Amino acid sequence: MGWTMTSNTECYVYIVLPGETEFVTAGKIALALDRRSGETIGRFVYGQSYLKRDRAVPIDPIELQLGRTTYETGQNHGLFSALRDAGPDYWGRRVIERHVRQTPLGELDYLINSPDDRAGALGFGLGREPPAPLKKFNQTLDLATLQSLADSILADEDLQAGTAAEQAQELLLIGTSMGGARPKTVVEDEHGLWIAKFNLATDPWNYARVEHAMLLLGRECGLSTSESKIATIGGRDVLLVKRFDRAKSDQGYRRARMLSALTLLRASESAVARDRWSYVLLSEELRRISSKPSADAAELFRRMTFNALISNIDDHPRNHAVIATNDAWRLSPAYDLVPSMPVSLERRDLALECGNEGRYANANNLLSQCRRFLLERPGAEQIINEMEHIVRVRWRAIARAQGVTDRDCDRIAQAFVYPGFRL
Numbered sequence: 001m002g003w004t005m006t007s008n009t010e011c012y013v014y015i016v017l018p019g020e021t022e023f024v025t026a027g028k029i030a031l032a033l034d035r036r037s038g039e040t041i042g043r044f045v046y047g048q049s050y051l052k053r054d055r056a057v058p059i060d061p062i063e064l065q066l067g068r069t070t071y072e073t074g075q076n077h078g079l080f081s082a083l084r085d086a087g088p089d090y091w092g093r094r095v096i097e098r099h100v101r102q103t104p105l106g107e108l109d110y111l112i113n114s115p116d117d118r119a120g121a122l123g124f125g126l127g128r129e130p131p132a133p134l135k136k137f138n139q140t141l142d143l144a145t146l147q148s149l150a151d152s153i154l155a156d157e158d159l160q161a162g163t164a165a166e167q168a169q170e171l172l173l174i175g176t177s178m179g180g181a182r183p184k185t186v187v188e189d190e191h192g193l194w195i196a197k198f199n200l201a202t203d204p205w206n207y208a209r210v211e212h213a214m215l216l217l218g219r220e221c222g223l224s225t226s227e228s229k230i231a232t233i234g235g236r237d238v239l240l241v242k243r244f245d246r247a248k249s250d251q252g253y254r255r256a257r258m259l260s261a262l263t264l265l266r267a268s269e270s271a272v273a274r275d276r277w278s279y280v281l282l283s284e285e286l287r288r289i290s291s292k293p294s295a296d297a298a299e300l301f302r303r304m305t306f307n308a309l310i311s312n313i314d315d316h317p318r319n320h321a322v323i324a325t326n327d328a329w330r331l332s333p334a335y336d337l338v339p340s341m342p343v344s345l346e347r348r349d350l351a352l353e354c355g356n357e358g359r360y361a362n363a364n365n366l367l368s369q370c371r372r373f374l375l376e377r378p379g380a381e382q383i384i385n386e387m388e389h390i391v392r393v394r395w396r397a398i399a400r401a402q403g404v405t406d407r408d409c410d411r412i413a414q415a416f417v418y419p420g421f422r423l
Contacts, residue, residue, distance in 0.1 A: 007106030013044070013083065014123035014130040017055050018326045021252035023116070023123050023130035026050050026059060031078045031108060042078030044071045057327065059083070059122065060259060061289065063266075079107045081263035086122040087111050089318070117186050117193070119245055120258035120323075143187065143196060143233045150183035150198050187240070192248045194240040196231075205408040207338070208239035213399040214337040215241075218306050220394060221387045224299060225334045230403065237403075244333050245323055254325070258332070261320035264289065269318075277317060278353040279304045280369045287374070291328035294374050298383075299331055301366075301373040304354050305384055308361035309391040310339045311415040316351040339415035346420045363388075363422055392417045 010030035014023035027046040034041050044064060050056055051066060058066045060082035063073075076084050087110050088096060096113045097105065105113075111124040116131075125131060183198045199208050208230060215225040227242035245256040262269065264285040267276040283300050287293040300320075307315045314336075321332040342348045348361045355365035363384050370380035395416050396409050 007104075008108045008112055008126070009106070011108050011112055011124050011126055012128060012130070013059070014125065015057075015059065015257075016121045016123075016255040017053070017057065018257075018324070019254060021249065021254055024050065024053070025128060025130055026056075026122075029080070029083065029108070031106070034074070037074070039074050040078040042073050042076075042080060044080055044083075045069075057257065057324075059257075060263065061329070063263075075268070077107050081266065082259055083111065083122070083124075085258065085260045085263055085321075086114075086118045086120050086124070088114050088118075119321075121245075121255035122257075143231055143238050146185055146187075146196065147198050147233060147236060147238065150185075151201070186243070191242075193243040193246050193253065195243060197239040197241065199237055205411050206237060206404060208237040209402055209404045210399065210408065210412060211239055211336075211338050213395075213402040213404055214310060214312075214339065215334070216402065217310070217391065217395055217398050218303075218334055218337050220398065221302065221306055221390050222383075223302050223306060223334050224331075225337070227333075241335060247325070256323040256325045258321050258323045259329075260318050261285075261322075262317035264322065265317055267317055277351060279350075280353060280355070280372045282317075282320065282352070283373045286322070286331060289322060289329045291330060296331040297374045301370065301375060301380065302383060302387065303334055304350070304352075305366055305387050306334075306337070306391070307350055308348075308354070308363075308366060308421060309388060309417055310337070310395070311342060311348055311361070311418060312338055313340045313342060313348060313350055313361075314338065339412050341412065341415055342418075344420070345414070345418055346423060348418055348420060361418075362420060388417055388421070 009032070010028060012028050013026050015026040016023055025047055027044055027050060029042055029044045032041050032043070046066060046068070048068075051068065056066060058064055060080065064071055064080060064082060071080070073080055075081070079087070087107070092114065093110055096110055100109070100113055108124070112126065114124070116123045123130060183200070185196050187194050187196045197208065197211070199206065212228050212230055215228050218225045226244055229240050231238045231240055245258050247254040261282050265276045265278070265281055267274065279300060283297045286296050286300060290296040303320070306312075319336040322329045323332045324330070349359035350361050351359070353359050354361070355368035357365040357368070366384060367377060367380055370377055373380070375383070396413075399409055400406070
């Protein structure tokens with residue numbers, strides 16, 4: 001996809017440095033059409049004033065290292081992977097398109113029109129100097145209005161000018177940079193910032209309560225998972241997931257840099273170019289960037305196993321990330337742990353390859369490349385056996401304790417430790 005004459009073809013890239021709360025200008029990206037290939041080429045250059053900062057950090061320590069060079073890419077429509085990570089996904093793009101009322105939008109348009117609460121520490125704008133940081137966030141008290149607005153957007157309903165809903169649409173833009181297709185926004189309470197994920201009227205079960213239960217189940221299996229809670233507004237449940245890339249301070253919110261596994265793998269989202277979608281390759285990339293490679297590789301092995309045990313077949317590379325609150329990169333807490341209901345009882349495949357038999361969510365396959373996760377086979381077998389036992393005997397009790405109904409438990413029961421896991 002190229003860009004149109006009405007689309008922005010260049011913008012400044014801002015960053016909040018470790019320990020700070022205000023943006024500074026890091027550099028500039030420009031898009032240009034290659035006349036020979038017809039592809040959009042992106043070029044990024046760090047600002048000279050940024051490079052002179054004592055505490056300057058790279059946007060991407062692998063692809064965009066600090067230096068006085070012009071970086072160039074023809075991937076992702078000219079958008080460098082680390083910048084793509086800061087952009088909105090399906091839901092965010094949908095809200096922005098309704099807000100801007102212009103189509104088509106170019107890749108930079110989505111970045112520029114997203115609010116500065118995006119995941120990670122980057123920001124984007126047309127001015128050389130970054131704007132003042134956003135001080136006001138939706139409050140958890142606004143959830144009922146925001147849920148109603150999300151319903152209207154999903155239904156493609158027109159909002160009347162001057163209505164409270166139209167005003168709320170401005171607020172719903174907050175959170176559009178969070179990935180995924182489900183409606184969500186960012187809200188604030190006295191403890192900090194949370195991603196609010198709304199249920200859909202068409203959901204076959206209560207996604208909010210089930211996902212909350214899975215985060216708790218994962219924690220019981222030894223995973224580092226995101227903090228979460230349920231808010232019930234007007235009889236409808238909303239999942240609140242604490243943002244692990246923000247830390248509240250008296251001066252504002254400190255931000256952690258964040259890179260998705262898609263970026264670490266140098267992979268594409270295209271369905272025909274997923275040869276690098278692999279837990280094994282991701283473990284090796286983690287070992288290059290992590291300040292604690294052994295711990296993070298073992299954690300990734302546990303997450304791969306957990307996804308296999310709960311049939312979370314949507315474990316794509318955007319659902320894994322690394323964060324850096326200072327100069328040290330670590331695997332982020334787990335998020336988006338959701339069971340699926342594939343028909344097959346003999347074979348279920350994860351989104352990423354996990355062993356010699358590809359994406360097969362099978363114990364033997366998980367073990368086949370365990371040494372690439374810095375684990376010896378006996379230790380890896382023990383991890384799988386212990387996690388399998390916990391999931392098998394505890395999933396329903398944890399789900400029920402978090403308010404998942406018996407009926408919903410019955411609907412998702414076949415997701416857990418499916419027969420093919422031990423074939």
